[in-house]
Amino acid sequence: MSTMEITKDTLSQTIEQNEIVLLDFWAAWCGPCRMFGPVFEQASQTHEDIAFGKIDTEDQQELAGAFGITSIPTLMAFRDGIIVFSQPGALAAPQLEQLVEAVRGLDMDAVRAQLAEQEQGTPS
Secondary structure (H helix, E strand, O other): OOOEEOOOOOHHHHHHHOOEEEEEEEOOOOHHHHHHHHHHHHHHHHOOOOEEEEEEOOOOHHHHHHOOOOOOOEEEEEEOOEEEEEEEOOOOHHHHHHHHHHHHOOOHHHHHHHHHHHHHOOOO
């Protein structure tokens, strides 16, 4: 699957309908974003079971603001509708591959339990 252009109109549906979603917040004027783009695109071809979306921060300023994006590129990963990774900076292909494998390997029951503890204010 190739990367999808994500907008405020397609974001929720994309996250809800896919087990794993990787989002690349980028802009055309950003050099590191342009360097990371082909790495992200190649990963989308390798991992066809994962939704890879690109969010143009110039065009989708409302989304960038909602996610608190202050530096681009920023890569965000969702699993089962939960943000499990968010970090600015371009990744090399091996680092992106490690991230994909880490997200696949998450124990989501443990993640949900930890989130529930945080919401209750209970230390984990």
